[in-house]
Structure formats: C-alpha cells, structure tokens
Amino acid sequence: MRKKNFLRGMILPVLLFAASSVSAQFKPIALDTIYIHPWIENRPDGHEPANLMGGHIHDHGVWMLSFRFSTMNMNGNLNGVHDISNDGIFQMYMNAPQSMRMQMYMLGVMYGVNNNITLMTMFNFMHHRMSAISKNGEIFETTVSGFGDIIPSVVLKVAEWPGHKLLVNTGMRIPLGKIDYTAMMMSGNKQQMPYIMQCGSGTFDAFAKWTYVVQKVHFSYGSQLYGLFRTGSNKQGYRLGNTYSLTSWGAYKINNALSFSTRLEGVSKGFIKGRDKDLNIMMSPSSNYINSGGLFAYVLPGLNILIQKGKLKRNRFDIECSLPLYQKPNGIQMKQQSILYFTWQWQQ
C-alpha cells in the first residue's frame, strides 16, 4: 500500500505535468477524477486567509465586493533585536515613541473579465495614533487620518491542474495618500509627522504576488511570494524601501461553512532612500530615515466562514491574527505587538 502510494505520488505529478504541457487532448482525466478533485471555490477555504490578497480568481462576469479592517498595535521600542529604554533613546533623540495604533479600512472591487483574468482595485482609509514622551517628561499624542494609495491590479491564472492553481497578481500603487501630514506641537509650532504616520508612499510603486494553492477534500494549503518595488523619489525627497515577503499556510475544512488556518510569514523591508526634507532627524527615532526596514517573521492563526444558505448566502467572514515571532528592525523602531484582520467578502 505504501509502495503504491509512493508510486502514485511520484508518477502523478510527472504525468500531469507532461500531459498539460503537451496538449489538453492528452490530459489524464481518469486519473484526475480518481485521485484529485477539481477546484471548488464555494468552500470556506476556497479563498486565501483574511490578510492575503491576490490568492483567488473569479470566473467570467463575476463581481466581488470586499471590506477589510485591520488594527495594528505597537508598544515600546527595539534597537535591532534588543529592547531599548526611553533613556537609551534620549541619548540621541528629543522624544521617545511609547505606543502606536494603526487602523486601516479597505474597500475592494473584483471583476472576472474571463476565466483567466480578474481585475481588482483597492481603496483604503487609515487612522494612525502615536503617543510619545519628551526628554523633559511630557507625554503627548498625535493622530493622522486620511486616504491611502489606490491599488489597481490584475489577477492572472498562469496554470491550473485539478486541485492546483498558480496565480499572479500584479499591479501598482497610485500615490494618492498624502505624505505631508503635520501636527501641532506643544510649542505651538506645526511639525511634519514621521514616515510611519503618513498615509502613502508618495511614489508610484509596482508589485507582484505569485500564489500557488492546492486543494484537497478536507484541507488546502498554499504559498505566496510578494515583491513591492518603489520607484523614483517623492515630493518630500525620499522613497520607502522595497518589501519582499514569503508566506505559507494550511487550512483545515471543519464543514462546508467553517475552516481554520495557520500561516507563517517572513517579511524583509528595505531602508528609506533619501530623507524627508521637512523632518528633523533628532526629533524622534521615527523621524530618522536610518531607522527603517528590517526583518520580521509572524505566525497567523485564522478562521474563514462562508455562509451557504439564507439571506447572507455567498458572504464570507474571515479573521486572522498576526503574532510576531521574530523582529529585527534596522536601528530603533517601535515594537510590534499584534495585528488583527477582519475581512468581509460578498460575491455574485
């Protein structure tokens, strides 16, 4: 039995690959129906976990609407992998950030142009709040709310075998988010807010996501490779670092309405190139371009719910929670605590 499984495991991928690359005519249909079933989108794990995008595609003429909310908390500061105290920060800077909350609301529209091409556009609005303490002990809070960059993209089905899909999601980020938010300081002066408080990148950015997903009868798994490439320099005189990430997940289908997922993610963010001409780098670690980018790893438990009947039929509710496993920011940056993601999706 074991030997048979082994042979099946070895021969099937070779056969499928050979068959799909030669001609559809030679596709081993009999094998497909016995060992693997065709892709089913209408199951809770038929879409990627809550905070991933570009991991599914729609059929011709299908519209999808989505609303996403995320909230990220940061507390305290790290200098590389080590904690740094306020006194440590005051040796170089006038203020030390204490806590920060970043909330984002995203509206998304998807449309299947045909079975292999889906168009997608995301709009977002964000709210940032940061509290900091000054060298002489004054605690103050600053907030910024505004629209973020608009993200049009296309999802292409590059390859498909029964139960397997390879998708590419590529697009750009159009810099509509403002990058010159200021705050009134206690001194009565208006001051430029640090990079992390701004709502956009200020540059045209291109991205690509490669997603490979596999679906079995009771579970599914997948991986996504992401690259975000910044171009040029914004009107403040800098550009944010490129970002790369690799994530893999597995999801277990409890029943037709509910699935649980676990995901691992590694992220690499580059340094800011150039510097904001209106920022005083001594103001705070977050005002210094040196303190940007780094290496991060997260574990993300998640839950996907797909309503199968009644008035809410075809509505999806997904939750994911991002917990940091490893943080190695470049220089001094705030320490990430947790990120919660909620996603609602409705599709025709």
Ligand SMILES: [Cu+2]
């Ligand atoms: Cu969709």
